[in-house]
Amino acid sequence: MVFHRFHIDTQEAPERYPHPSRFRVRVKKLRLLFMVAEELLHLRGPGRVQVALSRPCVYGVFGRPVGGLAPIHEKCVGCLRCTTQYPHVVQIVPNPQRQNLGDAYLNPDWVDTIMLEARTGRVPVRGAGYRGPFGGQGWDGMWTDMSEIVRPTRDGIHGREYISTLVDIGEKPAFLNLDAGGQITGPKPKTFSMEVPFFYDLPPANAPRRVLQTLVEAAARVDSLAFVPLSQVLRYGLAGPQVVPVVSPGQETSLQRLTFTPRLVELSSWDAGLFAHVQKLFPQAVVPVRLPAAQDLWPLFTQGVRVFHLEANYHGQAGESFLGERLRAVHDALVRKGVREEVTLLGSGGIVQAEHVPKAIICGLDAVGLDTALWVALQARFYGQCRERSQAQVRFPRFPVPWGVQRLTNLAAAWRDQLLEVLGAMGLREVRRLRGEVGRCMFQAEAEREAFAGIPVVEPPAPARDGEARKQLPQPVQWAPVVWVRRAGHPSLTGGTLEERIVAKHRHALHRGFALWPQLPFRPPALGDARWTADLILSGWYQAQHGCPPEEHLEYRVGRSGGGFDLLDFAFLPPDQWLPEDVPIDTSIPLNRRPYDPQIVIPIPWYGAGMSFGSVSEQVMLARAMVAKAWNTFTSTGEGGYPDALIPYARHVNTQVATGMFGVREETIARAPIVEFKYAQGAKPGLGGHLLGDKATVAVAKMRESVPWVSLFSPFPFHSVYSVEDHKKHVDWIKAINPEALISVKVSTPTDVDMVAVGSYYAGAHIVHLDGSYGGTGAAPEIAKKNIALPIELAIPKVHRFLLAEGIRDQLVIMASGGIRTAYDIAKAIALGADGCILGTAELIALGCTRCSNCERGRGCPFGLTTTDPELSLLVDPEWGAQRLSNLYESYRKQLVQILRRLGLKSVRELRGRTDLLVYKGGHRREA
Ligand code: SF4
Known part of the structure; x- marks a missing residue:
């Protein structure tokens, strides 16, 4: 007998009737024509026409011969690169027709997901972490x-x-x-x-009838069952083991007319x-x-x-x-x-x-x-x-x-x-x-x-999120004032190859957009989500530009996810009890609390998360390494190997040993101050990594010692680790190569995350890195982002208290990641029990990310962040990126100092585990 695994064959089945596109593209045609004309007049050198006519969309929205005069709405994926570059010419708005899909329970996003699944049979996968509410009913x-x-x-x-x-x-x-x-x-x-x-x-x-036959x-x-009223079974002659007649009182005699013997007859x-x-x-x-x-x-x-x-x-x-x-x-x-x-x-x-x-x-x-x-x-x-x-x-x-x-x-x-x-x-x-x-x-x-035990609830529960807000009529689109090319200047567009001139034009326009948008009195209509609101994204751009938090016109402290960090707040002291401005505030934290091995202290309680070469460009990695060096903190290679370009920053670059072992070599371990074992990651807890073939370029494949253009899977879990003892062997292996390295263990947040942390400690880890489920910068199945493992806000106190009870809290450092968006989130994570935080998405936002979730689509990120496309990568200049990140760090540091001052604390280390300094603003929680 041959054993066959059960499998469902799928085949593309496109919609038969138009499904409303997600976005509408609005273009001010006159402004566009003037802009192109002005560029044609202004630009010099070879390829002037091509440079002037080159378009910002990598998805082909302006792909018709007349470009922006007749945009193809259906191709728009909402990356917002066009409106970021040219806010006075292009606006992307959510398509109001989609708001009418489904109903108050089955919302338009769910309709969208079902449509994709029914069309392709595929698991929905998107980048940039979870976008929805913290939790909710049902x-x-x-x-x-x-x-x-x-x-x-x-x-x-x-x-x-x-x-x-x-x-x-x-x-x-x-x-x-x-x-x-x-x-x-x-x-x-x-x-x-x-x-x-x-x-x-x-x-x-x-x-x-066609619906019943289809069911x-x-x-x-698929070897399932279809429940059908008995009257319709008889009327349409339906039969077969999968048909379940549903019979009502009074239909006894009709049952005898069935032409088949059912496996199931429902009353x-x-x-x-x-x-x-x-x-x-x-x-x-x-x-x-x-x-x-x-x-x-x-x-x-x-x-x-x-x-x-x-x-x-x-x-x-x-x-x-x-x-x-x-x-x-x-x-x-x-x-x-x-x-x-x-x-x-x-x-x-x-x-x-x-x-x-x-x-x-x-x-x-x-x-x-x-x-x-x-x-x-x-x-x-x-x-x-x-x-x-x-x-x-x-x-x-x-x-x-x-x-x-x-x-x-x-x-x-x-x-x-x-x-x-x-x-x-x-x-x-x-x-x-x-x-x-x-x-x-x-x-x-x-x-x-x-x-959140012991944290007082200070306000009644916030009104339930639901269809009401999304049913609001779309606001009229507002346009940025005209900023002509000539007025803004284009110093770099006179030399170089045609490609370089095109990239330089777009890079310049992008930088201008990053600076302009946060200052406008309105937001891009399609920007933001419940976790990363338009305000949070724009304030990230603002901080990356100015090195300080924005004015009050942008809410830079919390999002509107309706839970977690967004409902936690600090119980600040009255102003007359704040620490004076001249009292020094210490924001440094140690990364090794054991009495042996190098005593590394970083001046700010955060460092950069692992983002692999392949998932992000080398330019982005370089920018992150530069800022890590400038701030005497760290960044991480992620699991894709260690590009040579990072070697000058080696004292500030951690390297990752993940389940795929891509690019893991003795020399990269030997040069790393901290080696991270990635057991799991919050964006896809319990699932392996997946680098699509399109992103495995020759350079990426060489680094990972794989075959170009072939998809790469990181399995889950480590197939060599099934116990704390196995885990210890891993640690010993690293210490044998690099005795000076600190060991960080990156884990996701299951229900027994506290036990995992204790196991990591006994295996010899210096840092347990908790990666909550709502973060992540790479592509992940949508089902994993929201539904598997705990959000970081709930995992931190669980681990902190357990380590305290075990008497080992002061020998292990807890670093938290996965949904840390703001300086306030960092402070709240520390108050919940972490020592510090690890930043991923927040850094990408500073570099221009709009959270569009298209990281794995086509050529990769249209802003040059999560891509290996040679042309797109050039949109990020490492020096520019490092300066943006440095400004963000400076802004975060200033805010953290102010938070500590208002709490009467002289050191961030005093904040750790101080849940008594937090309040909870309602939500679903009820006092026990
Ligand atoms: S990294 Fe790029 S593609 Fe990914 S969400 Fe951000 S802007 Fe979109």
Whole structure:
């Protein structure tokens, strides 16, 4: 017998009807014509016309012969390079048509994700970390766990080790009675299996035949089930093992007209007579009963029901509770009564994203019902709120069934792959082990209660984020005043090759835009997100320009994620108790708290995060190394090797040893003051790294000792480390090569991150580097960014307190990263228990990043940051970059000094763990 791994074949299935583009490109045509004319007049030398006509968009928005006069909106990815360079000519605005997609629960971003998945069958991957709210109600308030070091399952999604998503549906007796011959004499299990833990739930009542056929055929393709009302099964002649007739009281006689023997016949509501009738008619069939999720199951269990289908409304609401809470209660009750293994729980309502599937299973389901997400994939339109099942208004377009089947198959493949990501990160080999594993999940309310214990809540909860804000009408676009090329000057455009002149033109325009935008009284309409607001990005540009925080017109301290750092604040002393300006404030921290090995002290409590050659350009690496040297702190090579250009800065360049071992050599370890072991990273906890083939240029491949233009995977985890003892061997290996090196251990933030930190200490680490889940500069699966592992705000106090309790806090340095955006975030992280922080995205912002998340797309970052494209890389001049970063550091230092002064502290070291100096501004947390 040949064993076949289950696999879902995908195929591109583009939308049949136009899907609104994400952005609209607005161009002031007259200004554009004047600008080009002026450039033509002003520029001299060969290639003048090409330089004047060269366009800032690398995605082809201005690719028509008439360029900006007829932009191609569909190609715009919102990188904002054009409007950054020419704010008086181009504006990018979010397309208001997209605000009408979905409804208050199924928001436009989720619609977008479903469309991508249905079109391609791929896992959505984007750069630049997580962009959304900190947490929230329902599924948003949960994070799944990951297994930091000891992990049996590796690279499941890439197929190297099989992870099963098979689930069993049906009823099982509590135990088996066997006779002397080993034959079962008592009740037997009545189950069947399907390869995916989700099924296609009832379509809306007005769904036409093509929709029903699509659901049934797609369910057959992915070995799932399609639930269809009995009347429609009969009317359209649907048949097959994947068809689940849903029968209502009064339809007993119709059941006999079925032309096939179903595996499952569902009762639309409880009816004892109908239940007995169906069991008698189809003795082999499993008979679930559909119930409101808020209903008590026990009375029906005592009447013989073993398969329950718990139904919430389309927004996941089950009476007063959210479906997840209700499922936990039901699952717990069945466990306490000792009958959970006899029962199958199906559930549906509000499952609209891939991450909802594992979360619902963790809460207690065996299999998860899909509904509105399927309809979105088929390009159905919602009219009004699609909330209550009986009132939802949904219209399906015309489409051929094969197209619909492919779309739903693609969606299933993408969701299954994302389930594999979650299972792989947790170290689980099969989804059946996930059911009810609430211990492998972190709930926001509980995690905050623990992490922020003792921090007073000073304001009532902030109003819930939801569709209201995004439904606001778009503001009229405001235009920057005209800044003519000639007036601003173009000193570098008279010499060099044509390419150099083109780059010089764009670089100059970019620098001008970075300086101008933060001073305008309005923001670029498409800039920013909940975590990195437009204000935070613009204030980053401002600080990089001026070396101080901006005026009050930009909020430079907090974002609007609705949680974590954004709701924490300092309880400053009254002004008359602030330390006077002439009292010196010490912002230095030690990086080695052990009594042996080099005693390294950095004058500011932060250094630069690892960003590999390949994920960023050499110019960016150089700029970061220069500023590290200037400030006597550090930067890191990341895991892509150690370019020779960094050797002059070697005393300030840490090197990374990650699971792929790319570019790891004895000489690079020997020259590093700090060697970082990267066990995991916050942007993709429990998953390996992935450098796309397009970015593995000849130079990058040489550095990594790999083949050019071939994608590179860093596996997860280290395949040589399964214990603290193995971990110690790693440390000993480094110390044998470089006895002077400090050892930093970079880990993600699972639920047992405190134990991981202790293990790292006993393995010999000097620094434990906690990388929270919301940060990251490289590309990562979207499902990993939000849903796996803890945000850094919740991980720091957990580790700090545990190390204190273990009596080793003063021998280990905690450095925090992953979502550190501002000087205030640094100070809050230290108050929560870190010694210092590690900066990644904040540095890229200073160099011009707009957080557009296109780092892995096409030629890479259009601003020349996360790219290996030779031309784009030249947009960042290392000296210019180093000066920007230095200014940012200076601004952060000034703010940190002011924070300490207002708290009455003379040293940043006194701030560590001082949660008593923090207050919490509402949110979801409740005092214990
Ligand atoms: S690094 Fe570049 S591509 Fe990536 S988010 Fe920033 S601006 Fe966009």
